[in-house]
Every structure is written in structure tokens, then in C-alpha cells.
Amino acid sequence: MPRVSVCAGYPLFRSRFDASFPDEDVVFVNQENCPGGQKELEDRLANAEALVSDVDGTAHPYHFWTELRQLLPPKAAAANAVASRSYWQREPSAQEELELLFGPIPAMYGWDRKVLRKLVATFVPRIGFVPLFRSFRAEHVLLNSFGIWDPIHDWLEQFMSAEEANACQIAALRLRWGVNGHEVIVGYDPHTAVTGYTKGEFAQAFLSRVQVSNHRALVLGDSKTDIRMFGHGRCSVLIVPRSYDTGLHAHLSDLEALWPHLTAVLVSDSWDSLVDMRRSVRLATPAEVAAFGN
Numbered sequence: 001m002p003r004v005s006v007c008a009g010y011p012l013f014r015s016r017f018d019a020s021f022p023d024e025d026v027v028f029v030n031q032e033n034c035p036g037g038q039k040e041l042e043d044r045l046a047n048a049e050a051l052v053s054d055v056d057g058t059a060h061p062y063h064f065w066t067e068l069r070q071l072l073p074p075k076a077a078a079a080n081a082v083a084s085r086s087y088w089q090r091e092p093s094a095q096e097e098l099e100l101l102f103g104p105i106p107a108m109y110g111w112d113r114k115v116l117r118k119l120v121a122t123f124v125p126r127i128g129f130v131p132l133f134r135s136f137r138a139e140h141v142l143l144n145s146f147g148i149w150d151p152i153h154d155w156l157e158q159f160m161s162a163e164e165a166n167a168c169q170i171a172a173l174r175l176r177w178g179v180n181g182h183e184v185i186v187g188y189d190p191h192t193a194v195t196g197y198t199k200g201e202f203a204q205a206f207l208s209r210v211q212v213s214n215h216r217a218l219v220l221g222d223s224k225t226d227i228r229m230f231g232h233g234r235c236s237v238l239i240v241p242r243s244y245d246t247g248l249h250a251h252l253s254d255l256e257a258l259w260p261h262l263t264a265v266l267v268s269d270s271w272d273s274l275v276d277m278r279r280s281v282r283l284a285t286p287a288e289v290a291a292f293g294n
């Protein structure tokens with residue numbers, strides 16, 4: 001089990017986060033959103049009925065777009081660099097967020113599906129991803145990404161059964177592979193246009209569709225782009241990998257903005273702690289769930 005530190009307020013969390021970590025996983029519990037501390041966190045993990053997770057950096061340590069940029073012709077790479085710089089230097093609105101991230105995509109036409117498949121074949125999932133995924137019904141899992149549906153699905157199929165990969169929901173842009181080798185990019189699914197939708201809207205739409213309340217949802221993410229799916233009474237856990245080359249602090253300059261939305265912060269390269277905590281308590285009986293006011 002990880003070391004658990006219950007923090008009453010951001011300053012206490014930050015002072016402990018800033019201290020050097022011992023060689024072990026640490027879970028910081030946000031007492032304002034989880035007043036029962038470790039016990040409440042374990043109960044909420046054990047009783048979660050739906051999983052909403054970011055993909056890049058969270059489910060695996062890689063970043064699809066970073067890797068993909070290596071494959072771009074110079075003109076497209078330059079356009080993408082401008083968009084990325086602009087995105088990271090300011091706080092975009094929901095609409096701008098998508099436009100900035102996806103604006104340069106038309107310049108990328110000519111992708112080869114085999115190339116994308118080969119790329120994601122190198123993306124090893126985080127330890128604990130598979131057992132945590134499998135502790136939920138596959139149709140109650142949403143992978144919520146600013147990436148592209150097709151490679152995420154290909155990636156999932158490498159270590160999940162085809163049934164699990166197909167049952168799992170993937171909120172991401174979808175490529176339509178044309179007969180002449182060109183791709184058409186559509187929205188979350190073929191019925192959704194790419195408009196102002198963010199990870200927040202996709203998470204809410206998914207939870208409504210599977211009829212799981214916010215209180216029974218476990219949400220995992222690793223950066224400020226996940227902020228809109230955190231909070232809302234969900235069990236929201238920020239994953240902060242210990243192994244980032246740039247160090248923990250360079251990775252997360254936005255902790256103060258993220259903290260009020262979080263239930264906990266997991267400092268670890270794996271999800272094993274979450275799996276252990278989810279298994280550490282028995283599941284509530286239906287009567288207990290009803291009494292809890294769910």
C-alpha cells in the first residue's frame with residue numbers, strides 16, 4: 001500500500017509535495033473533497049462503477065502527438081509547433097482548445113494507418129492499467145483523449161481482448177480512411193462534429209449514458225487539460241509520475257488550479273496503488289448504497 005498523506009488545504013499539500021519524496025508511492029488526499037481521509041478514498045475507489053481516464057501520460061507514459069510530430073513533413077511540423085506553443089502559453093477557451101490542437105491536422109493528410117499502428121505498438125501501458133480497467137465492466141470505461149480514436153483502439157487491442165477493446169468507450173477524434181489514402185477527421189463518433197466539446201462534456205455524456213452518478217465515477221488524468229473532467233463530486237485522482245525527466249514540479253505548474261477539483265493526487269508511475277486500494281475494502285451492499293444517498 002502507498003503512503004497516504006491527508007492534506008487539509010492546498011498550502012499543506014504543496015509543502016508536502018515540495019518536500020523530497022521517499023522511494024515509495026505517495027497518495028495525497030484532499031480533505032476538503034474527501035473529509036473521511038484514507039478510509040473514504042478507499043471506499044470510493046472500491047465502490048466506483050465507472051472509470052473515466054485520460055490516455056497520454058495517464059494510461060501510458062507516452063504522448064501520441066509528440067511522437068507523431070516526428071513523422072510530420074517540415075511544413076506541417078512548423079504549423080503544429082506554432083499551435084502547440086500558443087496552446088501552452090495561455091489559457092484557451094473550450095472552443096479554442098480544440099481549434100488549436102486540431103487546426104493543423106489537415107496538413108497531416110497522408111497518414112498511413114500502418115504507421116500509426118506501429119507507433120502505438122511501442123506504447124506500454126502503465127503497470128496496473130489492465131487490472132484496474134478489468135475491475136470495471138468494459139462498457140463502463142471511457143478513455144477520454146484529445147488524441148485520435150483509431151490508434152487508441154489499436155493500442156488497447158494489444159493487451160485487451162477484442163471484446164473489451166470494442167466495449168470500452170473512446171472519446172477522441174476519429175479518422176475515416178478514404179480509398180485514395182486520404183483521411184477525414186470526424187468528432188467523438190461519426191455523429192458528432194468537432195465543435196466546442198471538451199473532455200468535460202464527453203465525461204458527462206458518458207456517465208449519463210451508462211447511468212452512473214458522479215459520486216460513483218473514478219476519474220484519472222495527469223495534466224491541466226483534464227481539469228474539466230475532474231471534480232463534480234467524482235473521485236478525481238491526478239496521476240503524477242515520479243519518473244518525469246523534468247521533475248515533478250516542472251510537470252505541474254498548475255497544481256493550485258487543479259487542487260480544488262481533486263479528491264487525491266497519486267505520485268507514482270503505476271496504478272497499482274489504486275488497484276490495491278480498490279480491493280482493500282469490501283464493496284458496499286445495495287442497501288448501503290441506497291442509505292448513502294446515491
Ligand SMILES: [Mg+2]
Nearest residue numbers: 054056057222
Ligand atoms: Mg495526459
